[in-house]
Amino acid sequence: MPRREGTPTPPDPKRTEEPSELLRELVAHLRQNRTQLREEWVVRITETRLLTAMTKEEIFAEATSVYDSYVEALETEAFEALQAYARNLSERIIPRGVETHEVVGIVLLLRDVLARSLFAKYQNDFKKLNRILDAYEPAANRIANTVAVGFVQERERVIRQQQEAIRELSTPVLQVRERLLILPIIGVIDPQRARQLTEQLLRGIRTNRAKVVVIDITGVAAMDLTVANNLVQTVEASRLLGATVIVTGLSPEIAQTLVTIGVDLGKMNTVGDLQGGIEQAERLLGYKVEKLAEPR
Amino acid sequence: MSVGEIRVAINSDQDIVSARQKGRAMASELGFSSGDATLIATAISELARNIVSYARKGQITLKGVHGSSRVGIVVIASDDGPGILDIRQALRDGFSTSGSLGLGLPGVRRLMDEFEIDSQPGRGTIVAVKKWRQ
Amino acid sequence: MEVPILKQGAVLIATFQAALSDADLNQLRMGLVQQVVKFRSRAVIVDVTAMDVMDSFASRTLREIAHMIRLRGAETVIVGIQPEVAFAMVQLGLTLEGVATALDLEEGLAYLNEKFKTTS
Numbered sequence: 001m002p003r004r005e006g007t008p009t010p011p012d013p014k015r016t017e018e019p020s021e022l023l024r025e026l027v028a029h030l031r032q033n034r035t036q037l038r039e040e041w042v043v044r045i046t047e048t049r050l051l052t053a054m055t056k057e058e059i060f061a062e063a064t065s066v067y068d069s070y071v072e073a074l075e076t077e078a079f080e081a082l083q084a085y086a087r088n089l090s091e092r093i094i095p096r097g098v099e100t101h102e103v104v105g106i107v108l109l110l111r112d113v114l115a116r117s118l119f120a121k122y123q124n125d126f127k128k129l130n131r132i133l134d135a136y137e138p139a140a141n142r143i144a145n146t147v148a149v150g151f152v153q154e155r156e157r158v159i160r161q162q163q164e165a166i167r168e169l170s171t172p173v174l175q176v177r178e179r180l181l182i183l184p185i186i187g188v189i190d191p192q193r194a195r196q197l198t199e200q201l202l203r204g205i206r207t208n209r210a211k212v213v214v215i216d217i218t219g220v221a222a223m224d225l226t227v228a229n230n231l232v233q234t235v236e237a238s239r240l241l242g243a244t245v246i247v248t249g250l251s252p253e254i255a256q257t258l259v260t261i262g263v264d265l266g267k268m269n270t271v272g273d274l275q276g277g278i279e280q281a282e283r284l285l286g287y288k289v290e291k292l293a294e295p296r
Numbered sequence: 297m298s299v300g301e302i303r304v305a306i307n308s309d310q311d312i313v314s315a316r317q318k319g320r321a322m323a324s325e326l327g328f329s330s331g332d333a334t335l336i337a338t339a340i341s342e343l344a345r346n347i348v349s350y351a352r353k354g355q356i357t358l359k360g361v362h363g364s365s366r367v368g369i370v371v372i373a374s375d376d377g378p379g380i381l382d383i384r385q386a387l388r389d390g391f392s393t394s395g396s397l398g399l400g401l402p403g404v405r406r407l408m409d410e411f412e413i414d415s416q417p418g419r420g421t422i423v424a425v426k427k428w429r430q
Numbered sequence: 431m432e433v434p435i436l437k438q439g440a441v442l443i444a445t446f447q448a449a450l451s452d453a454d455l456n457q458l459r460m461g462l463v464q465q466v467v468k469f470r471s472r473a474v475i476v477d478v479t480a481m482d483v484m485d486s487f488a489s490r491t492l493r494e495i496a497h498m499i500r501l502r503g504a505e506t507v508i509v510g511i512q513p514e515v516a517f518a519m520v521q522l523g524l525t526l527e528g529v530a531t532a533l534d535l536e537e538g539l540a541y542l543n544e545k546f547k548t549t550s
């Protein structure tokens with residue numbers, strides 16, 4: 001049927017609506033039934049035992065915001081606001097121990113709750129129901145995807161941050177006395193951590209004006225060739241800053257690795273244990289080292 | 297954020313300094329730590345010096361790369377100089393045809409994450425290296 | 431860019447102002463050796479605090495300077511290498527082996543004082 005300019009299109013039951021038109025109708029429905037649908041959703045969340053780390057009030061408050069952002073995303077087909085909200089939500093709930101499956105779970109629940117209400121509304125017009133669902137599904141999936149991805153990214157960021165903090169903590173550069181630093185390394189060293197340790201130590205040498213550094217590797221089980229190389233580089237770089245490095249707690253296995261990569265152990269300053277290393281460091285610094293009297 | 301491409305003509309040892317300063321600035325702009333920016337600047341210095349020493353002139357191209365999940369910097373050193381006879385040999389620590397330390401190319405390889413070299417005698421040399429932001 | 435050379439007692443101090451070109455480095459080498467001879471200096475301190483990068487050419491030049499100065503009976507101390515620069519140097523394989531190093535000018539002077547005390 002040809003359309004004339006200027007006149008509004010008369011309602012025509014046989015005409016097929018544009019998907020955007022369907023979405024608009026859908027959005028109107030969701031707005032009208034906001035209170036009831038949101039309530040239903042919250043009930044389903046609690047029944048499914050999702051978000052157990054949060055109180056009822058908190059769940060309700062978040063559900064309200066998610067519901068509104070969800071409807072808005074459907075309406076505008078712009079996902080930025082939802083994305084920002086998802087990130088913000090994640091930031092708040094990740095520290096409370098909320099898991100990825102819970103976040104994905106609640107968004108999928110909302111999708112179902114809304115789909116069911118559509119079933120109910122259009123149960124007498126099967127064709128229309130199908131068309132509405134065709135328009136709704138891809139949009140709903142994109143929304144679920146956006147929220148899930150936002151959450152996962154935020155979670156990864158938090159985990160990275162925590163790892164960083166743990167790393168910093170796990171290897172402190174200790175100043176035991178003026179101009180003397182101790183770096184007790186414990187655990188597994190991968191190249192990334194080795195790099196971090198080196199940078200930390202070099203900065204430490206500069207800020208503390210250290211002249212001697214004792215690197216204790218008693219707590220290091222094994223070292224591959226790359227990490228052994230890093231250790232040697234750390235010793236060399238420290239010297240470039242004017243500090244002498246003493247390595248203590250070298251196991252026979254690690255000593256062997258060092259020899260394998262061509263390190264002249266005679267040139268490297270090694271002492272059996274940490275105590276001996278500190279004593280030698282103090283001698284280098286000109287302190288008198290006094291042995292404690294043997295207990296009688 | 298978008299950082300374009302920068303080309304620095306290398307004609308004298310003065311240009312080595314400006315190439316590495318531009319490289320450091322771009323690295324910082326791309327969000328590299330200052331430690332990494334120093335590694336990148338050092339690599340640029342070595343590549344630019346090889347151009348001056350062996351090809352007399354050439355250029356250094358710097359550009360940011362934005363992968364799907366990471367950001368990096370690419371440094372391309374190219375010249376139309378004499379080229380390298382035996383690349384494997386040139387990449388060995390301590391090998392030098394000019395009596396210098398022979399640590400430039402192998403060192404650059406250690407400083408950066410990715411390293412590619414293309415050179416033929418009489419056809420010039422291209423060294424392309426990449427570093428990813430941590 | 432010229433590298434100023436300061437004379438403090440028996441010690442010559444050369445301070446790198448900023449990123450130096452090869453030509454500057456070569457000039458410094460000549461200047462230092464001449465002055466060590468002229469003033470009969472016992473030591474030279476090269477302060478590289480301001481250097482943003484120490485590549486293989488700069489490193490080799492510093493080693494050559496130290497070597498030539500040793501041949502004239504004096505010692506060289508390199509001071510002021512920045513932590514990040516040191517890290518890059520060892521990655522390259524540059525360790526300035528055989529050349530004394532100190533944290534900064536103050537430390538370099540303290541090191542030399544100690545040394546002169548015990549040797550003279």
Ligand SMILES: Nc1ncnc2c1ncn2[C@@H]1O[C@H](COP(=O)(O)OP(=O)(O)O)[C@@H](O)[C@H]1O
Nearest residue numbers: 346350379386392393396397398399400401421
């Ligand atoms: N751009 C270039 N053109 C021609 N030859 C080169 C170039 N870069 C490097 N080379 C060759 O590779 C060798 C190794 O280079 P490098 O590792 O930088 O050490 P060095 O510069 O100290 O000799 C050089 O001695 C030279 O023969």
Ligand SMILES: [Mg+2]
Nearest residue numbers: 342346400401
């Ligand atoms: Mg070179």
